[in-house]
Amino acid sequence: ADRLVLAEVEYGGAETEVVVSGPPSLLPLRGQSDLHLRVAFALESVRLWDPYSEEPRIRKLKKARIRGIPSRAMVCSEKELGLSDEHEDIIYLPDDAPVGTPLVEYLGDVVLEFDIKGPFAHLYSVIGIAREVAALLDVPLKRDALEVLERYPAELTPTPDFLALEITDPDLCPRYSAAFIRGVKVEPSPFWMQMRLRRAGMRPINNIVDITNYVMLELGQPLHAFDYHLLRPRPALSDAEGPGDDRPAIIVRRARPGEQMMTLDGELRTFDEEMLLITDGGGPVAVAGVMGGLESEVTETTSDVLLESANFYFLNIRRTSRLLGLTSDASQRFGRRVDPELTVRAAARAAHLMAELAGGTVEPVIGDLYPGRQPQRVLEFDPAYAARVLGIEIPTDEIVRILTSLEFQIAESANRRVGKYQVSVPSHRLDVTRPIDLVEEVGRVWGYDRFPTTLLRDELPPQRANLRLEGAERVRDLLVGCGLDEVITYSLVNIEDERKLRPQGPPPDPASYLRVRNPLSAERAYLRQTLLPSLLHTARENLRFLDRLAIFEIGAVYLPVEGQALPNEPRRLAIVMTGPREARSWLAGQDRTPIEFYDLKGVVEALLAGLGLEGTFEPGEHPAFHPGRCAQVSVGGESIGVMGELHPLVREAFDLPAQPVCALEFDLDRLLAAWSAPSRMVPISIHPPVYEDLAVVVEEGMPALRVRDLIAKTGAPLVRSVVLFDVYRGEQVGAGRKSLAYR
Template sequence: MLISLNWLKQYIDLEGISIEELDNTLTMIGQEVEKIERQGESLGNIVTAQIVEKEMHPDSDHLTVCKVDDGNEVLQIVCGASNHKQGDKVVLARIGAVLGGDFKIKKTKIRGMESFGMLCSEKELGLSDNHDGIMILPEDTKTGIEIKDYFGLDDTIFELEITPNRPDCLSHIGIARELAVYYNKELHLPETKMHEKHFEKTENFIHIEIADETISKRYTSKIVKNVTVKESPEWLQKRLNSIGIRSINNIVDVTNFVLMEMGHPIHAFDLSKIEGKKIIVRRAEDGEKVVTLDEKERKLNPDDIVIADGNKAVALGGVMGGYNSEIDSNTKDVLIEVAHFNPYNIRKTSKRLTLSSDASYRFERGIDLEDAVRVIDRVAELIQETAGGEILHGISEAYPVKYEETIVEFNMKRFEKFVGKEIEKERIIEIFENLEITVDDKGEVLLLTPPSFRNDLEREQDFYEEIIRIYGFDNIESVMPKLDINPIRIDTLREIDLLRSAAVAVGTGLREVINYSFIPRNALEKIRYNDAAGDEIIEVRKPITEDFVIMRPTLLYSLIKNAKDNINRNITDIRFFETTKTFKRVEGKIEEEQKFGIILGGEPEKYIWNVKPVPYDFYDLKGIVEEIFSKIRFEKYTLVRTTKESYHPGRAADIYVGKEYIGTFGELHPDVMENFDLKKKLLTAELRLEALIKYSDKNIFFKGINKFPAVPRDLALVIEENILVGDVIKSIAKLSPVIEKVELFDVYQGAGVEAGKKSIAISIVLREKNKTLEENEINSVISKILEKVKKDFGAELRQ
């Protein structure tokens, strides 16, 4: 954002404040200065002059040799332009002048003729992009005047980095307002003095309709008739030129001037090109086309906002006007637009069409909904001043979504504790009132109502910042906090455990991903998530995009999106994990929970030439989960078939410790896969990391390697098909201390097994700590196992 010091001084008295102090002040109050340019410094030795004689170059058919009077002497100049004649007043760069930053003018010979300088175009002077010939000045121009004085280029330009939450500072009045508060000076706003035709009303000539209030909350219009479109007056051109805006004509220049003055985008239509006496703000039809002011045809979709008349689209709302309704030299009647557009739609349109403008930049950040009439009256006044014409009475507008004030409680004690310094209440109230924040003093609590142009002030902490930046960071001393600190033991190295689980995940071949904490509104529906609904889901009040509407209560959607994005790029080896917080509202309070998520897909042996690739399955994921559990010493858990709708009903398990739910892992439900248009299966896990660590064994004991031999035995058992194998394994594992390991290695249903039943093959490892097991001892344990599973599950040894 470029700010002209001379322009700024129209609204605030900065007498006695140096450029250096202003630089520091702007940065301290949050408007960081990136660059300062002192205009005119680079235009030394460039003066107004007059061509007193002109002849063709003897050795060229397009060069001329001119005698030029610079007010001090007559110099010979060889010129390549063709738009000048004897007697013209021109701009002369004398020997020693520097143009364009590094082009130094020297005495030179051009085809045998000496040249002692150069006649300049507007582009060479940096005044505009016009390089069609040299610059011709008015006839009454005096010679010998320094060009920086002639054009009033004694200005200082500040280039500011305005943060996205402060769109109110994207104007000269916005910055002047900030400085007025800091220096406790009066802000001089321009007074609008219009002369309206009271017997002709704007609303009789144009009707405004907003077809979809989600894309526009307000659209205001005003008409100025019988204008004369011409070159802008010198003062207006200078103002715009000072901040790098090229002058076009008086009507367009006024809209640009007020944009940079007040910060609200304005558009002007040729009223004669608006059909049906109506303006309709609507979504574009899919595939609808509009030709914008840059004469390019744009293909639109329903995310784009269209300004239409009774027959056609006349502008791309909030981004750029339409070529078919532009102001030209024949325009007589002007329709002025001051509107609000949804920042999300503007941002999406601008990005998709790679079409950015000063208007779209401001609409993307949000504008003041309440200043429409003040802005439009200012535009109408300046159009009348620069182009003549008659301002019709009143406005025609649609305002379906009215501005609602926000009231925030400000607790004095909380603020004092936060900032670490007592600031007088009277000074705090003074700062707020200077910032145009309405204060209702309730003693220890202030009820604050921010002005309509400060849509960034929503929470109590936002107002803390306002006080601190105006009071001055340098006025708040750094002091050590007073705390009663008792030595404590680190709580079971919790943070280390959190990091360890991530490191373990990397050790298993997983790659870490980091996602935003926000997901689209339909995300939970797409993944069939049923653990949060209604008020439990936390919505973002002002989402910057439709992809960031709710705070995610689960990691699943983000991980599936990661997989989908990689598969779309032909990367099919999916092995990702994420460790972060999820969010959910429980009994009215927002709860954050640390979770650990995994997603697996593809074929692990795909690139090994002598191994047939086999897709990841439930047991691959189970192995990874168990390895993580082993590393953090999480052992006493049970697996139960899941009922969660995100997962395949027969290929996923819930993890419990007692009755406490720890997490779920398994294959995604086919419907979820279809919702994401995924063809090959994906497996996911989501674990409650805090619960994992709570139940992990914090005590580490040395356990020597058993020197006695292990005795493996395999059993094939037939059980009812609805019995969980995990329950059978747990029952066996608890039976005897010599049972070291119990694992399932096969499940079979078919020939030889009765219908409604299944055969499970279990591997059992037996080992005694103090001796080698005898055969009779082994047989005794196996007999006890068979008796136990028959009693508990009706299991029979398969014959």
């Protein structure tokens, strides 16, 4: 009973209604009369939201007896009416609210929810939506409403008397504006403002903070209010550098590594050197574009307010918000590029509201640093080009009307003779940067539903073969036909994996690799210069479940070029094969002969034959491959890569099974350059072929390939093909010698 209040309510009925209630704000008023408080009131049988249910549930108000007193009505909280999650206290309406009026009529508002896709920050505001609706409906915006939103102060200055302002990173903060409001009284904001904020999904806090959120909803410019007296001036400098400044300081700078600050949500945040901070003379006071700091927040004791209205580089805000795991209404807007011309307009609007609703006095000067001012964007619009893109001819006067309704300005000195127009883009349309963007604006406002269904009438553009793409697809098809599976691995690698390919050679120099500035992990810090490590990792993971593997990858590697910002990105082909030669099946029987060098060589020969090329295989050396089981492969006299069996140390470094692992890496661009070279067609010989067998005894160290090339060169043009079919060693040829038989 000590927490209940017996209230007499007038609601427009014949008699007053007695209500038993227990809101905290009514307890101190017990025993008083003639209060005339306006509240939200519900009678028996009304359906309300249940404030004590975890799941959304509606209940019907029923007559009850509380402490022996019958009660068939109640005064309502915001949660019971579905306005917000607040249910600790009841709703108090303004003193001029007419008694007996249905609440829905008194509130008299409709909430429209828009699902906005893409980086269109200009649509994250009431005025932005109003512009769109006005253009779509071909009606003007209300000028009286615009005049309220366009109040400007008398003067802008980069050096206001009330603040020492500095931007150390203009690339990340193109503009910073600050207004000063003295003598404010911090209290709850008016009911109408609270209701509008709640309908927009925001929780009212106090009149100062609510005004910053309200103006953000109006104009789309995020604002932040500091307690002016909690901002610290610059510390005194040495005699050589000059005296300190008594004014509070605002310095926009990058964070120092490990710098920390408590944000408004009560979390201690740690920053890296790429994050942008708002600092005063003593340290951070806000995370730029994301959230303010707890130490400088506006409280009930605040009397003077410094109002921040700034513009920040959108990619930096996105990164900061993501890395901190901190998303706010401000970061959502700044992450989509906010118009820098809004800062002063929003600051002036909010300052006037603070003077009106918080009793403050606005400083007639706004501090404004604008190092990132951009020139006016002017685009050329060609109606003929628009007609070709859209497929219909929209009348010129309609094009002018549409662009004008979207606040684009068409120059009066447009070149009528050539039929083109110079169009000035409004500052808030940061997404319009090319003539095709203007065509899109005209098309969407004209209405896609008004486009007639037509057949293609334009000429087809000339078709050109894309040998780069076709060649890669041809290689894929040939390798898949040989029984290999394609894989795709990350381009970002750990440089330690590439060192494993050189077990007995010098390790790679990290300085010769491109490193990602902000890697997600140490395993993804460098851009690869070879495909093999990633392919071997894939093989290791799959060999946990399979006993046979044959995979390939086609991808780019990244080779830095001295003096150039971007690297060369040649394409490479890599293959890894290991395990039994035949897949396990009843046809293969018990034959578990492992894949060896010549199996991989057969795949390469099939690939070259499918491309219509002839390759040569010569003994080669590579730190990743087994000595004596490595070959250099050439096509048309130019080396395309190396193949062989992995060195045992490399195999162990990648934790692969103790069995032969064959691999190769080719320069795909060189291979396809030979494939795409013009071929010379020759007539088929009218004479039947004649096969001759030739045996040559040579020293043991003589390569068979060298003998083959000598026979082919000597016998040209009559000799068309030379194939080694037998090698003999024995007493007949003598020790240290061998017999090579060619056909």
